[in-house]
Structures are given as structure tokens and as C-alpha cells.
Amino acid sequence: MELGPKADALMGGLRSDLERLAAIPSIAFPGFPAEPVQQAHDLLVELLRQAGVEKIERLDLPDTSPVIVADVPPPTPDAPTVLLYGHYDVQPAGDESLWSSPPFEPTPVEGGLRGRGIADDKSNIIVHLGVLRLYEGRPPVGLKIVLEGQEEFGSAFDEYPPSDPGRFACDAMVIADMGNIRPGSPTLTTGLRGASEVVVEVRTLDEPRHSGEFGGAAPDALLVLIKALATLHDAHGDVAVTGLRREEWSGAGYTVEEFRTLAGVLGDTPLTGSGSLGERLWSGPAITVVGIDAPSVDQGASAVVPYARAKLNLRFHPQHDPKEAQQRLVTHLAALRPLGVALTVTPGDTGPGFEPATGGPAYRAALTALREGWGDEPAFVASGGSIPLVNGLSRAAPGAEVLLFGAQDSMCNLHAPNERVLFSELRSAVIAEAAFLREYAAAFRSGRAA
Structure with missing residues (x-):
């Protein structure tokens, strides 16, 4: 036929x-x-x-x-x-x-x-x-x-x-x-790729305190959180959490120009990470900060921030065990003491x-x-x-x-x-x-x- x-x-x-x-x-x-x-x-x-x-x-x-x-x-x-x-x-x-x-x-x-x-x-x-x-x-x-x-x-x-x-x-x-x-x-x-969510929280003060009188010594929860999030990637933008599976990609892929257009990358902003796009998108991990709780710029007062929270989305290799991949991220964050402050790390949903x-x-x-x-x-x-x-x-x-x-x-x-x-x-x-x-x-x- x-x-x-x-x-x-x-x-x-x-x-x-x-x-x-x-x-x-x-x-x-x-x-x-x-x-x-x-x-x-x-x-x-x-x-x-x-x-x-x-x-x-x-x-x-x-x-x-x-x-x-x-x-x-x-x-x-x-x-x-x-x-x-x-x-x-x-x-x-x-x-x-x-x-x-x-x-x-x-x-x-x-x-x-x-x-x-x-x-x-x-x-x-x-x-x-x-x-x-x-x-x-x-x-x-x-x-x-x-x-x-x-x-x-x-x-x-x-x-x-x-x-x-x-x-x-x-x-x-x-x-x-x-x-x-x-x-x-x-x-x-x-x-x-599999997917997982993790929430990381920081609480340092019982309430906001005047940044002029207390800033410089009072621990700022948002600064602590930012330092924690900065450890998730290396200088190239590659995921720095140990043990997350990454392999070379041997299939087809986008050209850099195609991907920049598809992703809507602005101007000459560089892409994140190193290696082939296939590794970064498909056969390796990605960690994205998909939400953050902190004072807004428009409503922000001159005060040391007492509490901050972020929601992370982890994408991982198709064959990586989902619970183990999520635990790698949890372990990385739980071991940190940015500015000497412990983090509260809560694993969320995960899917293979x-x-x-x-x-x-x-x-x-x-x-x-x-x-x-x-x-x-x-x-x-x-x-x-x-x-x-x-x-x-x-x-x-x-x-x-x-x-x-x-x-x-x-x-x-x-x-x-x-x-x-x-x-x-x-x-x-x-x-x-x-x-x-x-x-x-x-x-x-x-x-x-x-």
C-alpha cells in the first residue's frame, strides 16, 4: 500500500x-x-x-x-x-x-x-x-x-x-x-532524564534586624543561602555535586545557534556549562533554582534577612536511580556550613x-x-x-x-x-x-x- x-x-x-x-x-x-x-x-x-x-x-x-x-x-x-x-x-x-x-x-x-x-x-x-x-x-x-x-x-x-x-x-x-x-x-x-525536587531553608534570626545597626555581624539568611546555591556549579557552570552520572552524548543534537534561538538566550549571554549540548541537556545532570523565598526588591526594607528558602529542580541521567540521585544533592547541601550556618534540606518528589x-x-x-x-x-x-x-x-x-x-x-x-x-x-x-x-x-x- x-x-x-x-x-x-x-x-x-x-x-x-x-x-x-x-x-x-x-x-x-x-x-x-x-x-x-x-x-x-x-x-x-x-x-x-x-x-x-x-x-x-x-x-x-x-x-x-x-x-x-x-x-x-x-x-x-x-x-x-x-x-x-x-x-x-x-x-x-x-x-x-x-x-x-x-x-x-x-x-x-x-x-x-x-x-x-x-x-x-x-x-x-x-x-x-x-x-x-x-x-x-x-x-x-x-x-x-x-x-x-x-x-x-x-x-x-x-x-x-x-x-x-x-x-x-x-x-x-x-x-x-x-x-x-x-x-x-x-x-x-x-x-x-529523571527529575527530583529538593527544598533548602535557612533561618538565622528570630525577625528582621536593622541593617545599619546589626549588618556585618548578624547572620544574613539570604547571604547564607546564596553561598550554598553557589556551590552547586563550578566555574564553568557544570554541576559540582559529586556522584551524579554524566556521560558523553553520541546521538544527534542542536547546533549552538539553534539552541540559543530555542532557549531565547539574550544577546551575547554565554551558555552554561562545558562539553557537548547533548551531555548538558540529556546524558548529564542539571540543577535549576526554580523558586526562592526572600524579600522582594520593591518591598525590601533596610534589614538583615532572617529567613530564606529555595526550591531546586534536579534532572539526572536516564539510568541513574532516582532516590540515589536525589540523595546526592541532599548530602551535598546538608554537609555545607556557609558562614558557619547549617541548612535545613528537605527532599521532595522524585521520578525515574x-x-x-x-x-x-x-x-x-x-x-x-x-x-x-x-x-x-x-x-x-x-x-x-x-x-x-x-x-x-x-x-x-x-x-x-x-x-x-x-x-x-x-x-x-x-x-x-x-x-x-x-x-x-x-x-x-x-x-x-x-x-x-x-x-x-x-x-x-x-x-x-x-
């Missing part, structure tokens, strides 16, 4: 359905209404039924938006089963004054559409629907389609799959919450990274499929972000190969103002996923026969 012409014939309908889905503000964060999330759920159930899916279930978990779990039976007993994943909730729009058009009014841009969640992750759900339509509801494999409604905030579903392994049993998974390193460059993500196995039949089929979809040789990258559910799904189906690719690209502004998706990426992702199902079914049967 030649997939390109069939995909082209579907693009008009896929665009229309993407616009319908992206117009729904399905934000599953506290303080936002639940009705739009339910509306997006109902629309997807309708679209799945129209695409020929008959078995569709709703999974309800405590304090969690509904999860859609749909099944398409395998066409023959010797056909494999593939799990297709996506999420229909989105990030909040943030400051809408920074958007060029209303975030929930899908708006044409050159080669695509702009809107919150239109790339992350509604485009990839539309890819799954496109593949179902391309095969007229009868793909060459069995399918388990999992569309969750609270990925961005986190939920009880992250840890649920291992408790119900039969529901998620499969031979391979396509985790479609990723995309290409740049438009037109087919990309497999082969690693996700993920590194899928490569080299199996699904992986080989994906390489062929990505070449067919984009007409170019696939690249390999990792991600500094994390997808907690991947570990849960992998534990539920430990023998399944896990593939991460999709219709997003690194320039799509996910989680930022003016998020967009390109139609060229959407089309290529439909072709690639459809080709993967075809190639994997053939390889699976061949392997069984052998």
Missing part, C-alpha cells in the same frame, strides 16, 4: 478535527473547570467510534481525569499488539498577552496551526486517528489505544498500569508525546528517567517507517523532560519495546506562548506510524515463523 496519497486524502479531515479538539481548553490543573476536559474526552470517543473502533472503555481513578482505553483486535492470531499513547489535556495558556492570537482559537500560521496544546499532545492523538482512518479501522496489528486526560499535572494513572497489566499487555508501544529535533528530521527519542531498549524488531521497523514518513535518515536524541507514565506502562508490559516519536518538533513552542504544529509534520507522522504498523506486523510474523 502506498501510504502518501492516502495520507494526503485524509489531511483535510484531520486538520478539521485537530481544530475542533484544540479549541477545547482541556486544562486538568487545579482551579480550572473540569467540563472542558470531559468535552475533549467525549469528542475523542466520538472520533474513535467514527474511525471504526468498537471497544472503548472509560477508566476512572481517584482525583484523575478520565482515561480512554480502546481496543482493536488483531486481524489474525499471529499478529502483534501495539499500544498507542497520547494525552488530551494541555498546559494552561499562561499570560495571554504574549500570544499572537487567542490560545484556544486555532489560528493558521505558515504551514500549520497555532494554539495551546495543538502540538503537545493533540497533534499526536490526531496522528493515531489518521492511522485508523488510513487502514479503515482494520490495521495489520491489534491496537490498544490509551489517551489520558491529566498528563501535564500528574495523576493516579502514572502508577496504575502495573496494577492492571492485562489491560495494557502489548508487544510494542508508540509513546506519541515527542517529536523531531527540527522540522523535517525524523527523530527517535532514546532517553528521558527512562531509557528504552534498542535493536529489537519494533525498533528496526520504526527506523524503516521514519525513513518512509520523512524521506530522511532518522536521528536519535534524548529529552530533558520526563513522562512518568512511560515507566508505569513499561512495568505493566515489561517485554514490550517502547518507541517515542510523533508530530511535534523542538521549535513548536510547547508549554510556551504561540505553540504551533506544522501540517508537514502531521502528515509525515501519520505515514510513519502507519508504516510502522505494517513493517512490525511483517517482522513479527516472520519472527514467529522462524
Whole structure:
């Protein structure tokens, strides 16, 4: 079957359905209404039924938006089963004054559409629907389609799959919450860094004291905290906490110019750290001060600060044990006595990274499929972000190969103002996923026969 012409014939309908889905503000964060999330759920159930899916279930978990779990039976007993994943909730729009058009009014841009969640992750759900339509509801494999409604905030579903392994049993998974390193460059993500949080506090006085009368001898909590935070990186900006795993990166990567543009680095401000960008972003650690409690500049009085607190976000190598990585940071901070003052260090949430196995039949089929979809040789990258559910799904189906690719690209502004998706990426992702199902079914049967 030649997939390109069939995909082209579907693009008009896929665009229309993407616009319908992206117009729904399905934000599953506290303080936002639940009705739009339910509306997006109902629309997807309708679209799945129209695409020929008959078995569709709703999974309800405590304090969690509904999860859609749909099944398409395998066409023959010797056909494999593939799990297709996506999420229909989105990030909040943030400051809408920074958007060029209303975030929930899908708006044409050159080669695509702009809107919150239109790339992350509604485009990839539309890819799954496109593949179902391309095969007229009868793909060459069995399918388990999992569309969750609270990925961005986190939920009880992250840890649920291992408790119900039969529901998620499969031979391979396509985790479609990723995309290409740049438009037109087919990309497999082969690693996700883990994440952890640590809070560090300093208390030195019972209350603020006049800086003229007491400054110079009274211990300033903010100065103590600043000295502590300054020990986390060396003179180059590399993480100075011992024992955090860092390795050379051998896959594809951004050019420095690409990264500066993507990160919005101002003027001639130098980048942080040394070594390749891949090491700094994917196969090595990063520590970011994501919040700090101290008197504001506008409200600051002439007083010695008695209390200061900072929240740190640690990202670590995909294979580093999350508790051990977090403990490395805690131990580093707890051992400090900046200006002779002890710190209070409190570990927070931590989540593992993920590194899928490569080299199996699904992986080989994906390489062929990505070449067919984009007409170019696939690249390999990792991600500094994390997808907690991947570990849960992998534990539920430990023998399944896990593939991460999709219709997003690194320039799509996910989680930022003016998020967009390109139609060229959407089309290529439909072709690639459809080709993967075809190639994997053939390889699976061949392997069984052998």
C-alpha cells in the first residue's frame, strides 16, 4: 500500500478535527473547570467510534481525569499488539498577552496551526486517528489505544498500569508525546532524564534586624543561602555535586545557534556549562533554582534577612536511580556550613528517567517507517523532560519495546506562548506510524515463523 496519497486524502479531515479538539481548553490543573476536559474526552470517543473502533472503555481513578482505553483486535492470531499513547489535556495558556492570537482559537500560521496544546499532545492523538482512518479501522496489528486526560499535572494513572497489566499487555508501544529535533528530521527519542525536587531553608534570626545597626555581624539568611546555591556549579557552570552520572552524548543534537534561538538566550549571554549540548541537556545532570523565598526588591526594607528558602529542580541521567540521585544533592547541601550556618534540606518528589531498549524488531521497523514518513535518515536524541507514565506502562508490559516519536518538533513552542504544529509534520507522522504498523506486523510474523 502506498501510504502518501492516502495520507494526503485524509489531511483535510484531520486538520478539521485537530481544530475542533484544540479549541477545547482541556486544562486538568487545579482551579480550572473540569467540563472542558470531559468535552475533549467525549469528542475523542466520538472520533474513535467514527474511525471504526468498537471497544472503548472509560477508566476512572481517584482525583484523575478520565482515561480512554480502546481496543482493536488483531486481524489474525499471529499478529502483534501495539499500544498507542497520547494525552488530551494541555498546559494552561499562561499570560495571554504574549500570544499572537487567542490560545484556544486555532489560528493558521505558515504551514500549520497555532494554539495551546495543538502540538503537545493533540497533534499526536490526531496522528493515531489518521492511522485508523488510513487502514479503515482494520490495521495489520491489534491496537490498544490509551489517551489520558491529566498528563501535564500528574495523576493516579502514572502508577496504575502495573496494577492492571492485562489491560495494557502489548508487544510494542508508540509513546506519541515527542517529536523531531527540527522540522523535517525524523527523530527517535532514546532517553528521558529523571527529575527530583529538593527544598533548602535557612533561618538565622528570630525577625528582621536593622541593617545599619546589626549588618556585618548578624547572620544574613539570604547571604547564607546564596553561598550554598553557589556551590552547586563550578566555574564553568557544570554541576559540582559529586556522584551524579554524566556521560558523553553520541546521538544527534542542536547546533549552538539553534539552541540559543530555542532557549531565547539574550544577546551575547554565554551558555552554561562545558562539553557537548547533548551531555548538558540529556546524558548529564542539571540543577535549576526554580523558586526562592526572600524579600522582594520593591518591598525590601533596610534589614538583615532572617529567613530564606529555595526550591531546586534536579534532572539526572536516564539510568541513574532516582532516590540515589536525589540523595546526592541532599548530602551535598546538608554537609555545607556557609558562614558557619547549617541548612535545613528537605527532599521532595522524585521520578525515574527512562531509557528504552534498542535493536529489537519494533525498533528496526520504526527506523524503516521514519525513513518512509520523512524521506530522511532518522536521528536519535534524548529529552530533558520526563513522562512518568512511560515507566508505569513499561512495568505493566515489561517485554514490550517502547518507541517515542510523533508530530511535534523542538521549535513548536510547547508549554510556551504561540505553540504551533506544522501540517508537514502531521502528515509525515501519520505515514510513519502507519508504516510502522505494517513493517512490525511483517517482522513479527516472520519472527514467529522462524
